[in-house]
Amino acid sequence: MKERRPIIVAGGGIGGLAAAIALADKGWPVEVIERASEFREIGAGIQLGPNGARMLEALGVAPLLAPSAIRLTEIAVYDGLSGSHLASLPLGASAEERYGAPYWAVHRADLHGALLRRCEDIDGVRLRTGVALARLQSTPDGVIVGTExxxxxxxxxxxxxxxxxxTGRCQLFPRTEARFLGKTASRALLAAPDAPPSMIEPRVGLWLLPHAHVVHYPVKAGSQLNIVVILKDDWMEQRWDGSGEQVFIEERLASAAPALRELVAIPGQWGRWPLYELDPLKRWSNGLVTLLGDAAHPVLPFLAQGASLALEDAVTLADSLARQGDVLAAWQSYGNQRRPRTARLQATSKRNGRIYHLSGPSRLARNLAMRNLPAARLLAQYDWIYEFGR
Ligand SMILES: Cc1cc2nc3c(=O)[nH]c(=O)nc-3n(C[C@H](O)[C@H](O)[C@H](O)COP(=O)(O)OP(=O)(O)OC[C@H]3O[C@@H](n4cnc5c(N)ncnc54)[C@H](O)[C@@H]3O)c2cc1C
Structure with a gap:
């Protein structure tokens, strides 16, 4: 490898580690700085659409993750008040053939751990924990990162x-603080023997309620069930490790269908995430500094696409640098390629959230429309998302 100054990646989450792998694979030395004292992910599940699974293949990470990943067969949608089935998005073998990659459910720590192992195996990646970016400066021939x-x-x-x-985005582009959505996501993991047996099958259950919805699917090769409850809430601390209260969730879902009430009564312990959003940015880079993943385009979790988009960003960024050979031009070209797609996904996800949480007559109209939509047409609506990189 030629003597080059490294590309610095601030943040060692899913996006940052993926970027480090992609850039190093193209021959660039990379230094990842992570604020936390160790690299880790919180205990919860994550869905990876075929677009995300394909990016993991490109990054050489898919084989490390495959043993613990669940290949999902469908997303079954229910009305959370009546418990009736509304529609199913078929994800089995035919969808895998259609998109050329599987639809996976994984534990976040398994995904993050697989990315970390791959980073540790690459000579060109230097990983540093307990180092936080505090200030940044772009000069004509490089960047200076001031740490805390x-x-x-x-x-x-x-x-x-x-x-x-x-922190960096707000310095690069002032007045781009993310806004609290007025909703939180509470998550819990159940050991498989404690979960209702039908819910440990390789499928996503999605239950729609007025101002709330619940998602569940198995992770860790089927040994655990991941449950997420998203509802209106005013808890807005800027961290992802708040504790949720069992009583609070049970009270808010008191009018839900019996199967759902029984499910949310099991965990006892929940962790809570506040949901934040940001309008699409007009630019992602300024000089030799650029944004990636949630820093560039936080996506509300109503399409389960945030991590997959961060993986797509990482692969596109490194391809752009390999093609341009010059950081300034590469960052600009990467942003131009990525912004229309991520903005469309942000808007589609937000719209999905509104549809999921409808109440009164609109809820009944939605249910009727979903029941009448053929499965193939439902799936075709997602082609533009899942076909990325094919
Ligand atoms: C409830 C919920 C469910 C979701 N479900 C899905 C799903 O099923 N599928 C999916 O694809 N996506 C999902 N997402 C979205 C997904 O979690 C995010 O899009 C993804 O984690 C973003 O990764 P990231 O690396 O960009 O950011 P993060 O994961 O936030 O990583 C940022 C990292 O930067 C570090 N850091 C912060 N500040 C500094 C600093 N100043 N200096 C150095 N390091 C710093 C942090 O410690 C952290 O490690 C979900 C999100 C939520 C909230």
Missing amino acids: TGKNLQGAGLVLADGVWS
């Missing part, structure tokens, strides 16, 4: 992958 301990790091370019509350 006062030390400066120098690089050929900077990728801000520091999440939805990105």
Whole structure:
């Protein structure tokens, strides 16, 4: 490898580690700085559409994750009040053939752990924990990253992958703070023997309620069930490890169908995430600094696509650098390629959230429309998302 200053990646989450792998695979030295004292992910599940699974293949990470991943066969949608089945999105072998990649459910720690192992195997990647970006400066021939301990790091370019509350984004583009949506997501994991047996099957259950919805699917090769409850809430602390209260969730779902009430009564312990959003940005890069993942385009979790998009960003960014050979031009071209797609996904996800949470007569109209929509047409609506990179 030629003597080059590294590309600095701020943030060692799913997006940051994926970017490090993709850039190093193209021959660039990379230095990842992560604020936390160790690399870790919270205990919860994550769905990876065929577009995300394909990116993991390109990054050489898919084989490391495959043993614990669940190949999902369908997303079954229910009315959460009556418990009646509304529609099913078929995801089995035919969808896998259609998109050329599987639809996976994984544990976040397994995904993050697989990305980390791949990083550790690449000579060109340096990983540093307990180092937080505090300030950034782009000069004509490089970047200077000021850390919270006062030390400066120098690089050929900077990728801000520091999440939805990105410190770097707000310095690069003032007045781009994310807004609280007024909703939270509470998550719990159940050991398979404690879960209703039908819910451990390789499928997603999606239950729609007025101002709320519940999602569940198995993870860790079927040994655990992941449950997420999204509802109106005013808990808005900027962290992803708040504790949710059992009583609060049971009270809010008191009018739900019996199967759903029984499910949310099991866990006892929940963790809570506040949901934040940001309008699509007009630019992602300024000089030699660019944004990636949630820092660039936080996506509400009503399409289960945020992590897959961060993986797509990582692969596109590295391809762009390999093609342009020059950081400034590469960052610009990457942003131009990615912004229309991520903006469309942000809008579609937000719209999905509104549809999921309808109440009164609109809820009944939605149910009728969903019941009458053929499965093939339902799936075709997602082609533009799942076919990416084919
Ligand atoms: C309830 C919920 C469910 C979801 N479900 C799905 C799903 O099923 N499928 C899917 O694809 N996506 C899903 N998502 C979205 C997905 O979790 C995110 O899009 C993804 O984690 C973004 O990864 P990231 O690396 O961009 O950011 P993060 O995961 O937020 O990583 C940012 C990293 O930067 C570090 N950091 C922060 N500040 C600094 C700093 N100043 N200096 C250095 N490091 C810093 C943080 O410690 C962190 O490690 C869901 C999101 C939520 C909230």
